[in-house]
Structure formats: structure tokens, C-alpha cells
Amino acid sequence: MNSDSVSEEEKAGMHRLEAHDPSTLAKPQDLMQYEMTIASASDLLARINPDHPEMSRIPKYVGQILRNSLTLITPTLDPIGVATDPLACSANHSCEPNASVLFDAPKLTMRSLAPIKKGEEVFISYVDNTDPFYRRQALLRLRYRFECKCSKCQLGIDGRENAWAKPLENLAPKWASLARDMDSTENYSAGPENYLGESKAEVDMSILQGSVYHDYEPIRQQKDNNLAIEALEKIMRTCKQSEMWPITRQPYANVRVDIASRMLDQNRVALALFQMAKTYFLIDPILYPQDFHPVRVVHTWNLAKTLVQAYSSPNDPSQTVDPGVEQLFQRGFDFVVPVWKLLKKLSVDVVKSHGARSRLTFMVHTLTEQVKDGIGMQNLVQIERDPLGMWREFEKWAHYLE
Ligand SMILES: C[S@@+](CC[C@H](N)C(=O)[O-])C[C@H]1O[C@@H](n2cnc3c(N)ncnc32)[C@H](O)[C@@H]1O
Structure with a gap:
């Protein structure tokens, strides 16, 4: 849906959305928040026009938002707010979803995570589906008021994420x-x-x-x-x-991703790279089995970009070279091998995860072309052959840090 235009079909879709009513709000503080939201919205509308025809519908709209709003994430997975979109909100939840929702401003898109046959139900995940069973169940009950009985929840605490x-x-x-x-x-x-x-x-x-x-x-x-x-x-x-x-149990896995990103902001590039390598080799393949899972694609993109940044830092006067990166150069590490291998695969996976016309796909393809031009056709074969075993060296990074 484009944010700047609402079609008649979309308006009808919004009216059809079901709403939570006060009887579904178990906790007194939830009920109070619901009533305060209605009071604030009514007050605001009354200031615009006390006879506004939508005034009586406000409780229903608030109930619709409570039941249907989804957390919006950018193509690089940063949460930026909530949305109530009639198409995305029509999808029920599964902790083993066959689709995901991405917001690539101004478009909200749903993309498949597995082949979906005609007539098969489309499920998205309303929560972080790598969280353990009881946490997922509790959050779904609290925010969306239902007991999840999806294939993953049927396994209960025997599911892998509970180990x-x-x-x-x-x-x-x-x-x-x-x-x-x-x-x-x-x-x-x-x-x-x-x-x-x-x-x-x-x-x-x-x-x-x-x-x-x-x-x-x-x-x-x-x-x-x-x-x-x-x-x-x-x-x-x-x-x-x-x-x-285990390194794959939450929130340990998510904390590692966040610490790497914070370290990058402080130019502690080598330490960030070692954490990202652990996520890439040892964690993401377990948590997100599809190579093209949006989360895995974004983590791989961050890793590839950081390798490019580390590789170019000695020749870039605007950057200070991280001492850890300097050591990697001194030990003869050739960044070009992992950069090329990651980008080559990512160029294919990002089209599946984010779509051919997404901004992230454009960025991945642009960087891949720049790196390819930099390597030159005559050197590309040699880089792909990797006679000095640089990819194996790179794999070892996953074991450098706890
Ligand atoms: C965004 S709506 C999904 C569309 C919903 N089926 C409807 O028609 O309004 C979210 C609500 O759908 C219901 N729901 C979604 N997934 C469910 C599931 N797996 N099992 C039971 N109820 C579910 C819950 O009531 C939840 O609050």
C-alpha cells in the first residue's frame, strides 16, 4: 500500500477489520490505556469538529488498532513504528511463518519465506519467532489475545529454541x-x-x-x-x-548482533567483524534456516559492508584504521576473497528476501558491481579459486571471541 493514497478498496478493508473490545482486556492498566486513548482521540476530533461524523466510531478504531497493528521495520530491520494496513493485517500469526512483512518506504510488502500453494493460508510472525516457547505464547496472549497453536508451538518446550x-x-x-x-x-x-x-x-x-x-x-x-x-x-x-x-538461544544471539553494531559506531571494526562472523557462520544458519531469510540477508549485508570498510580504511584519509584491522593486514589476510564471496551470494538472496526493486537490493547490487570492477575480470577467477585458503581463515574468525 502506498502511504500517500488510500483507495476505496483499502478504506473498505479498514472498515472490515475486526476489533478487540474492552472485554478482551484482562489487566486493569490495559483497560485504562484503552479508555484514555479513546478519550484523547475523541477530544482531538472534537476540537477539529464537535459534530464530526466519525466521532462515535472512535472506540471501534482504537479496538481495530489494538487487534491489528503490526510493528513496522525498515528493510534493514530497524523498528520504526506501527502500522494498521488492511492487507498485512489480514494475515494470521504462526511462529513458523511462510511470509514476512517489510516496509520499504512508502511501500509495505509481504514476501514469501517458503513456497505457498494457491489456496494455502499466508502466515506472518507477530513476534520474534526465535524466542523460546513460553515467551512467544505470553507476548501473543498479552498483545493479541490468543493462544498460538502453530506447528512450532505444538512442539512446546521440545522446540529447538528452548534448548x-x-x-x-x-x-x-x-x-x-x-x-x-x-x-x-x-x-x-x-x-x-x-x-x-x-x-x-x-x-x-x-x-x-x-x-x-x-x-x-x-x-x-x-x-x-x-x-x-x-x-x-x-x-x-x-x-x-x-x-x-547455547549461543543460539535468545536473547544471547540478538545481544551479539547489537554489540557488534555498537562497536562499529566506535570504530572497533575488527572486534565487530569477529562477532558478526560468529553470527554468520554459527548462529544465523540455525535460527533462520533459509539463506534468503530477511534477517540473515541483512546480517550478511552488514558483514560484507564492514569488510569493505575495513579493506578500504588504509587508503581512505577520512577513516582511522582500527588497530585490529591493521593486524589482520599484517598477518596477510586478503579481505577481497570473503567480500566477493559474500556479495556474490547476497546479490541473489536479496532479490528473494526483499524483492528486485527494493532499496536494499539496489545497494547490494551497486556495491557488488563496484567490487567486481575493482577486482577486474582477469583477477576474478583467481579470487574465486582462493588458492591461499582465505575463506578458511575467515571461517576461523567465528571462534575468536566468546
Ligand atoms: C491482525 S489480526 C489477524 C486477522 C484476523 N484473523 C482478523 O480477521 O481480524 C490479529 C488477530 O487475529 C487473531 N489471530 C491471529 N493469528 C492467530 C492464530 N494463529 N490463532 C488464533 N488467532 C489468531 C487474534 O485474535 C489476533 O488478535
């Missing part, structure tokens, strides 16, 4: 007592999104899990990179030192 690195009984006593102390003040164990079970070991882990999610959520809003990195490192230490989190 711990060790049996929960093996949590070191130091961490178990830390959890008990934390719960007496924070009460993380009471949150349905942290629930893991009733045993002592499950309750202890639910508290630790609750604490890392609780610490993680506000960091996205943190403008100061030093403070953000400090907080992200604290979460990574808990995940690592408790020895309970």
Missing part, C-alpha cells in the same frame, strides 16, 4: 543463589514470559532468563554507546559464565 546448554539441575550453586536473591526484589519468576516449569531448577533459570531479557529490553533506546556496550557485555557474561545458554 539449554546443560540440564537445568546443573546450574552452578553460585548462579542459583544469585537468582534467588534477585527474585526477592525483582520477582522475575512471576512473569508468564519467563516461565519454564515448577521445579526449583526451572524457577532458578526462569529468574536468570527474566533478568537478561529485562536488562536487554531498554538498551535499544540507549543513545550512549559506552553505556549500551557495558550493559550488553553484562548480559553476555551472564549467558556465557552461567554456562547455560
Whole structure:
């Protein structure tokens, strides 16, 4: 849908959307927020025109927004707000979706993640579907008021995203007592999104899990990179030192992506690259099995762009060369091999993930052409043969950092 024009069909679509009504709002604070939103919207409209014909419909519109709004993300996956679009909102949720919604201003697009046969239902994911089972269930119940019974949820806690690195009984006593102390003040164990079970070991882990999610959520809003990195490192230490989190379990995996991006903002390029390599080789293929999954494509794009930046930094007077990158050069690392290999594959995957006419596809294709011109046709064959095994060297980066 184009944001600057609303067709009659779209208007009819908006009117057809179902609405949550006050009876579905279980918590008193949700009901209060619902009533306050209606009061504010009515007040605003009354100031424009007290006899406005839409006045009586405001409660329905608020209920429609509550039931149907989706978080909007940019092509590079940054959340930028919410949208209530009749087509996108007609899709039900699955934690194993066959489609995704992307906002490439001014267009909202739905793209398939798997072959969809004619007549088959299109599902999108309303939440981060790499989160563990009870968290997904709790967020869907809270925001959208339904019990998810999708194929992934049918597996319950047997789903892959619920796996711990060790049996929960093996949590070191130091961490178990830390959890008990934390719960007496924070009460993380009471949150349905942290629930893991009733045993002592499950309750202890639910508290630790609750604490890392609780610490993680506000960091996205943190403008100061030093403070953000400090907080992200604290979460990574808990995940690592408790020895309970596999690197693919959330929020450990998302925290790693965020810390790499914050380090880049501080020009700590080599450290960021090592974290991104871990995500690329060891985490994303598990969390997002399709090569062309939009999240995987965006992570790969960030990695390729950063490699290009590192490679060109010694010849670019506007950039300070990161000492870690300088060391890689000194050790004879040839950035061109991974840059070319990543971009060549990405050029194909981005068309599937974002569409041939998306802005990201244009950026990927432009950079790929520039790199290709820079290498020159006569050197391309040699780069692809990689006789010095640079791709193998690059793979080792995934194991440099915890
Ligand atoms: C954006 S709407 C989706 C379209 C919805 N079927 C409708 O006709 O309005 C979101 C609402 O659809 C329902 N819904 C979506 N996915 C569901 C699912 N997998 N199981 C049960 N209800 C679901 C929930 O009531 C949710 O609040």
C-alpha cells in the first residue's frame, strides 16, 4: 500500500477489520490505556469538529488498532513504528511463518519465506519467532489475545529454541543463589514470559532468563554507546559464565548482533567483524534456516559492508584504521576473497528476501558491481579459486571471541 493514497478498496478493508473490545482486556492498566486513548482521540476530533461524523466510531478504531497493528521495520530491520494496513493485517500469526512483512518506504510488502500453494493460508510472525516457547505464547496472549497453536508451538518446550546448554539441575550453586536473591526484589519468576516449569531448577533459570531479557529490553533506546556496550557485555557474561545458554538461544544471539553494531559506531571494526562472523557462520544458519531469510540477508549485508570498510580504511584519509584491522593486514589476510564471496551470494538472496526493486537490493547490487570492477575480470577467477585458503581463515574468525 502506498502511504500517500488510500483507495476505496483499502478504506473498505479498514472498515472490515475486526476489533478487540474492552472485554478482551484482562489487566486493569490495559483497560485504562484503552479508555484514555479513546478519550484523547475523541477530544482531538472534537476540537477539529464537535459534530464530526466519525466521532462515535472512535472506540471501534482504537479496538481495530489494538487487534491489528503490526510493528513496522525498515528493510534493514530497524523498528520504526506501527502500522494498521488492511492487507498485512489480514494475515494470521504462526511462529513458523511462510511470509514476512517489510516496509520499504512508502511501500509495505509481504514476501514469501517458503513456497505457498494457491489456496494455502499466508502466515506472518507477530513476534520474534526465535524466542523460546513460553515467551512467544505470553507476548501473543498479552498483545493479541490468543493462544498460538502453530506447528512450532505444538512442539512446546521440545522446540529447538528452548534448548539449554546443560540440564537445568546443573546450574552452578553460585548462579542459583544469585537468582534467588534477585527474585526477592525483582520477582522475575512471576512473569508468564519467563516461565519454564515448577521445579526449583526451572524457577532458578526462569529468574536468570527474566533478568537478561529485562536488562536487554531498554538498551535499544540507549543513545550512549559506552553505556549500551557495558550493559550488553553484562548480559553476555551472564549467558556465557552461567554456562547455560547455547549461543543460539535468545536473547544471547540478538545481544551479539547489537554489540557488534555498537562497536562499529566506535570504530572497533575488527572486534565487530569477529562477532558478526560468529553470527554468520554459527548462529544465523540455525535460527533462520533459509539463506534468503530477511534477517540473515541483512546480517550478511552488514558483514560484507564492514569488510569493505575495513579493506578500504588504509587508503581512505577520512577513516582511522582500527588497530585490529591493521593486524589482520599484517598477518596477510586478503579481505577481497570473503567480500566477493559474500556479495556474490547476497546479490541473489536479496532479490528473494526483499524483492528486485527494493532499496536494499539496489545497494547490494551497486556495491557488488563496484567490487567486481575493482577486482577486474582477469583477477576474478583467481579470487574465486582462493588458492591461499582465505575463506578458511575467515571461517576461523567465528571462534575468536566468546
Ligand atoms: C491482525 S489480526 C489477524 C486477522 C484476523 N484473523 C482478523 O480477521 O481480524 C490479529 C488477530 O487475529 C487473531 N489471530 C491471529 N493469528 C492467530 C492464530 N494463529 N490463532 C488464533 N488467532 C489468531 C487474534 O485474535 C489476533 O488478535
